[in-house]
Amino acid sequence: MRRWARRMVACTAGVLLLAVVLDRVFPLPLPDPTTGSTVVLARDGTPLRAFPDESGLWRYPVTPEDVSPLYLDALLTYEDRWFHHHPGVNPGSMLRAVGQAIWHRRTISGGSTLSMQVARILEPHSRTPWGKVHQMLRALQLEAHLDKRQILGLYLTYAPFGGTIQGVEAASWAYLGKSARHLSHAEAALLAVLPQSPSRLRPDRHAARAQVARDKVLRRMATLGRWSEAVTRDAMLENVAARALEPPMQAALLAERLAQAAPQRRVIATTIDRELQAAMETRVSTYLGRLPERTSAAVLVVDNSTLETLAYVGSGAFGDPTRLGHVDMIQAVRSPGSTLKPFLYALAIEDGLIHSESLLIDAPQAFGDYRPGNFDLAFNGPVAAADALRLSLNVPAVDLLDRVGPSRFAARLSHAGANLQFPRGADPNLALILGGTGTRLEDLVGAYAAFNRRGLAGAVRYTIDTPLVERRLMDEGAAWIVRDILEANGQPGVQRETFDPGRRARMAWKTGTSFGYRDAWAIGSTRAYTVGVWIGRPDGTPMPGQYGAITALPLLLQANDSLPRRAADATPPVPPPNVAQVDICWPLGLPLDPARPQLCHKKRTAWILDGATPPTLPERDAAQWSSPLLNVRVDARTNQRLTGDCRAPRETLRAIARWPALAQPWLDADLRRRSSLPPRRAGCVDDGLEQTLSLRIDGVRDGATLMRAPGSATAPRLALRALGVQGRVRWLVDGRLAADLDSAKPFEHEYTASGEHTVTALAAGGSYARVDFLVSQ
Template identity: 45%
Template sequence: MTRLRRIAIVGTAGAALAALAVVGLLALDRAYPPPLPEKMIVSAEVVDRDGQLLRAYATASGHWRLAVQLDQVDPQLLKMLVAYEDKRFWEHEGVDLLALGRAAWQFAANGRIVSGGSTLSMQLARLIEPREERSIGSKLKQLARALQIEQRLSKREILERYMTLAPYGGNLEGVRAASLAYFGKEPKRLTVSEAALLVALPQLPERRRPDRNAKVAQAARDRVLARMVSAGLLGESEAARAALDDVDAMRLALPALAPHASDAALRNAPGADRHQLTLRKSVQAGLEAVAREAATRLGPKISVGMVLADAMTGEILGEVGSANYFDASRSGWIDMTRTVRSPGSTLKPFIYGLAFEQGLVAQETLIEDRPADFAGYRPKNFDMSYQGDVSVRQALQLSLNVPAIRLLDAVGPQRLTARFRQAGVTPSLPAGEKPGLAIGLGGVGVSLRDLVQLYTGLANGGRAKILRDGSEASTPSPLANGAILEEQAAWQISDILSGVKAPEGAAKRTIAYKTGTSYGYRDAWSIGYDGRYVLGVWAGRPDAGAVPGLSGYVSAAPILFEAFSRSGLPAMPLPRPPAGTLRTVRADLPVTLERFSPAGQLPTVASTAVTEPAPQIVFPPDGARVELGAASEGAAPLVLKLQGGRAPFRWLANGKPLSTLERRREATWQPDGAGYSTLTVIDAAGRAASVKIFVE
């Protein structure tokens, strides 16, 4: 056999053996892959509308382990980590032979470990498969796993997994949990001193815990700073300044805001790691601080709930379910924003709104506040006194009970609850019971969220919005209409409520607000709004126990103004009056609106039997669209026609009288602007008819 042939045979055999070795390694790699789950087990997070952490939950093993991406970490920390732990990280394939050789030589020369040769990939291998003991076998396995990891993950993914799993002392894992616990902030922007400490901790996390061994932690940090100077990442003066910073011997609690909403989000989507709510972190923090302080002032066992929403969208920006989630003495685990309670007088504005809408009253209409009997129901005022004749404006601002029930008797309790349902709120009544007059004074069950949703209609031109905070199992369907009041009526109510006196010492803020106190001093309410935001406050005992002296104006209203002030939200002006809507002075009121009476009759015909059919507007028809050009200034006005009724007739446009009494069944009207308008006619018997039109 020639020499060339022998060489060829040997070469072929070598190639075959090499191929078999490669195949064997691939087979081993597939048979024993590294435990790299596609999805790491991390703490569930609840974040606000801007992605800021509101609350985190420990893993099933009890660790705080927050997922992290490299763009969430200070770039300086990444550079320092690589320079300190694995300076050839971006070049090697998982194992740094130069570093291993150096470590072996130093060990042989000194008889002890001077420096390690582990790469970040090898350290990740140790984190995903913790070794029980230090041995050559475990080190070789770590080397093999590092090579496998490099074949499966990119360098960025390796860094992200390392920074999620690295230990930082106690039950803290990952750079985000450590940064929040030791510095109270995300690791996006760190000082040089903070970054160096986070680089130093994972090597000996228990010995270097700042909260237990601050001096040891500081010494380890200083060694990292010195190494960074040697590596050229820091100047000597910069490192020296960083070394002057003290290491705080404390550990902070991770954020725990919005606990009730966070719990709801986890219940409705238990498999998700990240839940985003509509809340705003700064608003939430401000409201929770106000609730804690207010509950302490009000006394033991008292809790406070709050909901602050954007009336234009229905998004909740802040919600407080209790004064302190962890305070068992105040039943802090109960979410009082969703608990059904008696609303006291907080529903009165909607009664008055329906009365405005139906043309029964104006703000300066006189109404009686005297003892009255409504088929056996005898309402009394909160202070057990009576004011006699008062204006409708005064009656609502003073929250008088008898005038409110007089109006509810006229507009009808069922009509009121029907409007609530249009606004997406179904009041709670005993089974089989129909709405009665008592609902006007709190004889019905609603939650704080229900009330705030109703009041979004007052702040939003009469149209309510479904509230949502992002914790829902599915996105709530928007209301088809949401109309709780006509725009003109909603403005009249807002105009009245904006004149309610603020509590003594309250921060100045222009809002319209209403208070309420339930029977037996069990619930204190205050709901207020400006041109954009609605805030509702409840105070009381979660067990529905009586609290002597508790009231909406004294107890809840100060919380309302303080919470608005500390929410950090800008004050928005209240809505301007719709076209044609005015607050009419008493001297300009038609005779039928000078004084409210249950029958709505004119005094001159009060004793005369009414035989004519009720008035009915036949032109323009309800829902008609009228071109402004045809009835603008200088052109012929719009002709109004009616049938039936008893003369004389009083016409009103958006609550404002058009002219003197008319005996004919025709009148004229000159619209003063585009938009919706309500035309009302009242006959001599006090009967009214209305149509709503749109002027283009």
């Protein structure tokens, strides 16, 4: 008895030793996780896009937790009810299969367990008795190395479903157009049976056969009591329809970008919100129908709290060659137009150069050889900083950049992640604030998020494992002030005082248009999200008449309507501690002084930073005015100005607030009177405070009426001359720049519109003249 026992122990030990040796000599052929197809997932784990492996196979790695419980129930009940109890081989099933084969003289069932099927998938073998033995040994080996969940995961990922499709998730998207997480009873039964004969049962080719096989599974589920008769009866009513294979194709350009950046990664988990992505793609596709041919568009939506990307539409129509749909415009370098202006105003506020209502001058100016003009060629004269930003006026922005410094401004943006690109060898210059540089939509969005992130900008994140990188772009208070300015832009169709956060989140937005109508931009930021929109042609050809406000802004507002509402959107704006409101006065820009009301020509309520109230910026040409605030002695009886040694029996000291010289042509008579000097008393020496106004316009009388000649189809035409000055003279017609001529040349212009007209001549030295006349047709 002992001898027999010793022999049994020795035999068992020998078998185990042999098993260990065979296991080492013939290791499991597990798939290499670094090879195969790549799948890019949304934040909820559903595939956005997959890329086949070198063999052209489509496969989405999944785990049992990633698929519907209905599918697992149907699979295990139909294929291997004892999966969780056998060691890889089920002797009962094998004996039953052999008995059925002998009785029916043909194979009725294979007796293979799910573990054996996985073994055959990983290492195909011949359908011979030896092949079956090989399959069983591999199944036992699988069970020795992996747990049941891992084995089931291999089946879910690598099971054949016809053609180049492997795994239940790929099959679900290809045949059903949905994730395997969301299967009905009928769909679960269909996918459970397909691997038995994937080519013969392919529903896209043999729908009738597939339905018969599916119904067999449903009847089995009812017979075994897993599903009720009512459920299976209803499931059988669903038809299996033949349909073209439709793999998921959302955020296609982002998926391609991430797959190329990490070619060794098989699963890439993004931050994309699948439902929002679908909504944005639909918005863009629909919107492009109203735009010119060959137009593309890009939309990027970012969560302000985390800088995670929720929607990424890189082109207007992916795969459309007429729109160059393969070009990802989110990472393309394009001219930003005026979209950089908010950062400049924030930096100027932070530097203490301006407050929100500082007096700026929108008038023709020369900055060396650079003479910027506005988009509509009109000028507005004196404007508040907030209005200059909202109206996107060019001259005030260039003036501010000249004072801040273009190199410093570009460096601040670059430090925060918004890199500006210039031609090789070129330095930042004043033209950059009007779009004379290049940047990316993703960089702009990361920077605009700073307005709702307490001044912190950062790199936009695309994957779950990308770390948050943020840097300070502007002071928190400056960011709050500029955001308030941009929010006051309002939104078409929504009155600010009746704003409903449940309908549309309040958005601080800015548009931009590059030179030649090549790029139309609209960037906006709510409390919760930042959205960037670009529209144009990827090849850089112009789109005449298409610009930010009419082309990109409507799509931005539609995107805002699609965003989920958050509590942050309804939060009332509360300024940070270093921001306050004060009443300031033009033209000095200083707080209202009740003791000297004559200095306050216009009162405005301004946001100030750190308690500082910067005065109106000094004029660029200091020779034009000696000081914006003058204190002059005046003869109290005659109201004449006293200079030098001149004396009067009764004198008074009068304070006079002077408007900048460039603002003078836009001032009305009362403002000009209040800022003008009292006349100098005869005999007093010249104090150099009087402005030289020698320029006058010759060729039409002020207040004249022009009429078309009787019987003539030609509109009235004038040839005007600027007398009393030398050099360049800029001519404005109704506030719009019409010509920049040498003073010796006449200004000729035709007046086709009836009504009142104003012609203004501006000399380089600051002198000006204007005439008003009426045109009657």
